[in-house]
Amino acid sequence: MEKLKVAVIGCGSIAIHRHLPEYQANPFVEIVAVCDLKEDRAQLRASEYNAQAYTDYKQAITDSKADLVSVCLPNYLHAPVSVFAAEQGKHVLCEKPMATSEEEAQQMIEASNNAGKKLMIAHNQRFVPSHEKAKQLITNGEIGKVYSFRTTFGHGGPEGWSIDGKESWFFRKEEAFIGALGDLGVHKADVIRYILGTEFTEVAAMVEASAKENSDVDDQAVTILRSEKGIIGTLTASWAYGAGEDNSTVIYGEKGMLRLEDDPAYGLIATYTDGSKVNYELGQIQTNDSGGQSSSGVVDHFVDSVRNDTKPLIDGEEGYKSLQIILAALEANETKKNISL
């Protein structure tokens, strides 16, 4: 069988550390094009992966005869490049946050639908073993009715991750639109929707840009969410947890409590009201830190959905709903009102 051809648009850290090696490791894919405005970056990856280098994304998408396109660009380019790719009949894997507005997100969904191609958003936290296990336990009713939760994602900021360090687009509002909320918060919005199997209908929030110099986007955000079933909880995102990354989620239910990624030894700890306790050692969470980053599962899932013509776990609609929560949080902060979804 012939391999699927992929064009990776953007050669920053997410392409370097995730998309490119994961496509390379997938036996059904061939990397045919890499693209970056900075030609040297494109050339470097091209030679590493034996692909063609481009500086113009349109050329990269069309000339390369790619079947798949990975969009690894600053947030403000997610929508236009994804739409273009879909219009060219490509399956698209786009980084999060999906877009910078609801309108853009809708355009992406429509373009892919019109083309009859897949659109997937790279919310890798759904593939973390502790998240999958928690979803399974909740679905099976192991903790009974869910009452509340807290979920957070914070680290020291993108300067330690981005290829451009402190000069990264992450800190510029016109390119990022959203700061920690878009970088980290949207991950937890997506994964808490997924784990709880519910949609949120109300958002309150306070947002600050107090920790980073030379930045005009949010770096601290605390939000509260209410689900259609009356579950309430907090979702926080921060670029100022420099003393220790926190990617934890805690879920409180009638019969017990689940602690996810909240313990150095166990990915999941279930504690029950009957006094019993179950510790799960599962695979490690995917972080930006060094260490065993074998695979986030995102690329493999995307490729499978194309090969088997199945709906991706995080399709455009899913990405859209997770994005809505973050956009509502920003609006709640500005209007000082709770926002209904």
Next chain:
Amino acid sequence: MEKLKVAVIGCGSIAIHRHLPEYQANPFVEIVAVCDLKEDRAQLRASEYNAQAYTDYKQAITDSKADLVSVCLPNYLHAPVSVFAAEQGKHVLCEKPMATSEEEAQQMIEASNNAGKKLMIAHNQRFVPSHEKAKQLITNGEIGKVYSFRTTFGHGGPEGWSIDGKESWFFRKEEAFIGALGDLGVHKADVIRYILGTEFTEVAAMVEASAKENSDVDDQAVTILRSEKGIIGTLTASWAYGAGEDNSTVIYGEKGMLRLEDDPAYGLIATYTDGSKVNYELGQIQTNDSGGQSSSGVVDHFVDSVRNDTKPLIDGEEGYKSLQIILAALEANETKKNISL
């Protein structure tokens, strides 16, 4: 020197487990009166502490010639009894939440001021060693500028603590007015104000009564606070953490992070951005669980402030400000707007 005479009004759990034994252990105090509407409860404590039993609080306060009055009653009685006691020229130690409205709280303050007597609210968390140490570290600038925090207090509900179990006044709106927020949330509102040394100016919140049957008060509350200095954080309270009490606070700053009562071995863990970590084994937190409840520090502090005529650490004004946050949270939940303080 003659001993101070105290009348303890209300013979429920808080009187039994804290006020009475702490007064008994204090060498400068003599328990002269105990009072409860249920005569047998009053008699039982009277014989235990060699005091006079009353069923009428006014008699208990006036006839006993008490110098001090401890108000250990359901929330809706805090204000009237405290005001009466102050008017009779007594120093008052009142349980939290101070009152059920701002007006009541103001009346209490005025009554004590007019009488020239002390009014203290029993926010014992200020005397927890880890809270005191955190305040000291923050004051000394050890973690630099504070960006955000999360603080929570949750357990399985007052039915495991109250002398009346599931029939407790804690679950009845007309007597309690506020549920988990008043029982637990106000503790954290008070202690986070104290630790950070700042006042909060904006509150958002969502509140639910989803976990307890036969209850018409809140049992889940998630709130967000913004300080005058732009610190944002979450404060949550719950009566549905049946699988494990949580009384933790985490504070994020420029140079490090403080984790309070968030680890089974260490009351305080300071982690710094330079990679160093300091673990503090301090005295244990005061909880309702069995175990080393030697003293909360509240009664001793109150007695000292009377003896030395010093301002109590948590006087009426302090109690009022902490109460305001909780009342604002309830209003925010109802109006779906952020409330300014």
Next chain:
Amino acid sequence: MEKLKVAVIGCGSIAIHRHLPEYQANPFVEIVAVCDLKEDRAQLRASEYNAQAYTDYKQAITDSKADLVSVCLPNYLHAPVSVFAAEQGKHVLCEKPMATSEEEAQQMIEASNNAGKKLMIAHNQRFVPSHEKAKQLITNGEIGKVYSFRTTFGHGGPEGWSIDGKESWFFRKEEAFIGALGDLGVHKADVIRYILGTEFTEVAAMVEASAKENSDVDDQAVTILRSEKGIIGTLTASWAYGAGEDNSTVIYGEKGMLRLEDDPAYGLIATYTDGSKVNYELGQIQTNDSGGQSSSGVVDHFVDSVRNDTKPLIDGEEGYKSLQIILAALEANETKKNISL
């Protein structure tokens, strides 16, 4: 509703530490008779539990108008007393091993069947949380096809438990018939049948009486079992694990391994071939040691089965099958041949 009346026959350790306190704690039962050949022992328990003391078991069973009879006697008396009680129309809870021969066991079953009454054998290990959880995991297919197992029960010998110490009937062949195999081995024969949900068809064994002086029964036994499904494993019993009790079971399957009561912290540890590991902190195993012997679950289950007229989990047939394995082991040791069941 009227309480069920129980007569407890035999006032040795098992009656003192398990049957009597568990009946006492059960709200649906009244202890009406206690019986022991040594009158002072019977009197002591009679006064402790406000019951009638007997030295003649027939009288105790008939005169007391008991509904239930607990047989807490040396092994050689299990059958005659149980048969007598059944013939008198009593529900019978008999200690393990059920009997000293297959014939006796069959008589017990028939007598109860004829009377239309319950017969239960006190194999309490089925109620140990880790055993229950393991059965559930295996039933759910979590470890796939089971290949093999090892299960053991050993401690320092009955002299540390029996009311008669080194003079106990446990060491006399004419009263005990079987030593460690009957005291401990039959427990594991029963519980491994239960956990695996399979019957064993072949037994090989070696048995020794090498550790105890003044004893003429087996104190060491090593056996191997083959199930109808081709599962093979070892079952060992010993009265010479004086340096540390061992009550562990390990089960090896296609997808993982379960370790039960083999770790000081976790009652059950599941290790999977995919590298994940799940540690279960469950309720403690029931042992003869001091400590939290709240309840073995045996008496409550027996009472429930009588009250609801349901089949007891370990009825006569179940007890019989577990006994067969032990008897086969003794025969295998003597004949030096594998015994088919």
Next chain:
Amino acid sequence: MEKLKVAVIGCGSIAIHRHLPEYQANPFVEIVAVCDLKEDRAQLRASEYNAQAYTDYKQAITDSKADLVSVCLPNYLHAPVSVFAAEQGKHVLCEKPMATSEEEAQQMIEASNNAGKKLMIAHNQRFVPSHEKAKQLITNGEIGKVYSFRTTFGHGGPEGWSIDGKESWFFRKEEAFIGALGDLGVHKADVIRYILGTEFTEVAAMVEASAKENSDVDDQAVTILRSEKGIIGTLTASWAYGAGEDNSTVIYGEKGMLRLEDDPAYGLIATYTDGSKVNYELGQIQTNDSGGQSSSGVVDHFVDSVRNDTKPLIDGEEGYKSLQIILAALEANETKKNISL
């Protein structure tokens, strides 16, 4: 002094990971010949160790003028190649199990005796520090009279170790003759004889081939052994412990219990009936896993015995006795009778 010359026959995993590097590290030996039916394998090792490559074992043994011959071949070739080498006047180090029948083993012993040369069988477990320490403690009487034991060796199967993976000769009866029992069980038969300093006189066993596809040898074996002194115990071997290797031995005695290789931190734990406990951190056991495989001690011991003309610790007679146990287990399984040795 001139170095001893060695010819290593067979270039599979055991030669690659043990024999070749250990000869290389021994200052008194020179590797002169490597031999494998697959020429490329022989060439690869020849160039790595600067030796001559052969595909014909007879040539390798004779032409190379080797003093020593290491037999690293499938089981069915152990005897013929060892006999040939001995007849050519070579000292022989043969892998375990020594042979596939008692007759073959006797021929090997005779051939070496006739040649006046050494024959050693590579039972490396005798050199494991915890095994040596246990032998010493038992010899010194530290645990008194030994009553019983259990010893096991199981892992996920030779497909993870053999150079041919799932196509390995280990799974083919005509080449391996014995499966897990010959691969792993014979190790424990040898080492338990050594540690206890006793011979076994009776064997019962059950053996299954239930876990591996495309295999016609045993992959599960449970056996029981009785020693001349009345010690009884279990010896198990398995290729289906995929969730975790187990190489443990537990020995129960009058005064205490020794646990060998049964704890992740301590190679040996001695627990005594007086309540004391001694934990030994010794050198690591030799396993097939990656990690510190500095040396099994086998090659060094063999070379020393040749250089000093001393009897090897595991000579032909020792290998023969350990082999007998395994062969008896297979016979016991087939005849369903205990086999006397």
Next chain:
Amino acid sequence: MEKLKVAVIGCGSIAIHRHLPEYQANPFVEIVAVCDLKEDRAQLRASEYNAQAYTDYKQAITDSKADLVSVCLPNYLHAPVSVFAAEQGKHVLCEKPMATSEEEAQQMIEASNNAGKKLMIAHNQRFVPSHEKAKQLITNGEIGKVYSFRTTFGHGGPEGWSIDGKESWFFRKEEAFIGALGDLGVHKADVIRYILGTEFTEVAAMVEASAKENSDVDDQAVTILRSEKGIIGTLTASWAYGAGEDNSTVIYGEKGMLRLEDDPAYGLIATYTDGSKVNYELGQIQTNDSGGQSSSGVVDHFVDSVRNDTKPLIDGEEGYKSLQIILAALEANETKKNISL
């Protein structure tokens, strides 16, 4: 057989917590007399142990017809009372330090020798399991030649132990003569002599009285010792280790190091130059703290030596040699010279 009669002279803490209960627990002894200058103390113990109370030690020793005398008095009375008792033909167990001068010690030895009776000094550290095990390991050559050591004994001071608290004779020079060195240092002088099996020939020291108010004896002492075999080491004693008792000894040898009472979990840790490490969990050390003070072993040993007419492990000569070291340390401090023994 008739029981030995004992008179215990002095009813302070050492009598209350050690001598009296240990005599009581010994089946061969009857407490016939207790004596204290303070009559109420004597009466209290007399009624507790059913003995005769005395305030005059001579009467207590003679009138009671005691066979044994325990001297539990301030240091300056050790010699006169022991000498008197020996002269009356009594076996004497005297607390440490044996005496306040070499002359006194010699008189005690002579008096007992003349009477043909036993004299034992209560150096209980020789009976600590870790000390016994270390002596055995060193004697067996397990750590080879010994090079050096450090041994220390420090706690918060006798005020927490003595029946008189801060008013204790321990702090008065005319009664105690020696402070921490006599209370604690002499214990380690004795036990290090015992463990190493060597005598010390040279002592240097510095001593201070810097920590205790209202005390005129040493509370800090650091000394160095040289043995006849050239072993050098430090011995320290302190009454100012208020933040944690330290009773540790470390011994450095050619082949390894022994750490005694230097770890919370293990009484003895042996670390070897070959990288192996052995942890011993043995019985607990005897301290003045609360907890399992079943027996120091001293009284039982003394009684055995009288009953079997054997030399006590710590007879007068042994006590004398240990005392000499402490006296030399005081002299070294004063003269600023090393003292030869």
Next chain:
Amino acid sequence: MEKLKVAVIGCGSIAIHRHLPEYQANPFVEIVAVCDLKEDRAQLRASEYNAQAYTDYKQAITDSKADLVSVCLPNYLHAPVSVFAAEQGKHVLCEKPMATSEEEAQQMIEASNNAGKKLMIAHNQRFVPSHEKAKQLITNGEIGKVYSFRTTFGHGGPEGWSIDGKESWFFRKEEAFIGALGDLGVHKADVIRYILGTEFTEVAAMVEASAKENSDVDDQAVTILRSEKGIIGTLTASWAYGAGEDNSTVIYGEKGMLRLEDDPAYGLIATYTDGSKVNYELGQIQTNDSGGQSSSGVVDHFVDSVRNDTKPLIDGEEGYKSLQIILAALEANETKKNISL
């Protein structure tokens, strides 16, 4: 700005593992000359660091136009080379011990003073985080008045570190003058002076050369020190702690105790008399073992002091005072008298 030029004199282990890599890592320095009597050693480092190789130290110092000179030579050469370098107008960083006599040390100080250049002694222990933190805590009065201390430095000897192994100059008196005391003891003399902020006025000591063959210097030393403020403590140094390096210091004060480098997990543990305990995880101590030897801090501090023209933390006077203690210890051992400083 132009880089400072450094000449490193001596190419043994201290140059290889510390001076050269630390100069290399410092952005303000350029290594221009390396010098060793053995030309191949000099050449090797010259090519590694792109410097000029010398065998004559005078040439290396003068011809290279170095600004800085690092003296990494045997002890007896410290003074002459440092003096020469100072006379040539160089800033000098000299290894410890500074010199082999007080006279030499004074000459070094004078030469640098005359030249107006820096002289620093490489007492790297002052830069260990736990030592710095302890100094800060003591200065702040956290443990109140200091009473006593013990400090030690021992390992298996310089043969495991020196480039010449057992043939090292460390073992030859004419080159080293002082053994373990000069290699290790002087480190602790310096650091304990620094931490306590006090000078010592009296030294007693015993010294032995009992552990090393082919050595004529001390390999065991135990000393006691008294400070001007009456603090007494022990300082020990050893080359015979082959079973485990010990670099610990314990300081006892009025309010608490500090344990430095005495725990595998925590660099500093503070225990207080109020029962609280604080564990510090700080940067690792600098040892000769493999592992994270990023930087000792010595070279960076030296370079900073030259660049900013500030007094180095360990200038000649400081090195001199630390040396005095060691020299006094040797004298005390010989004269058997306490030596006053």
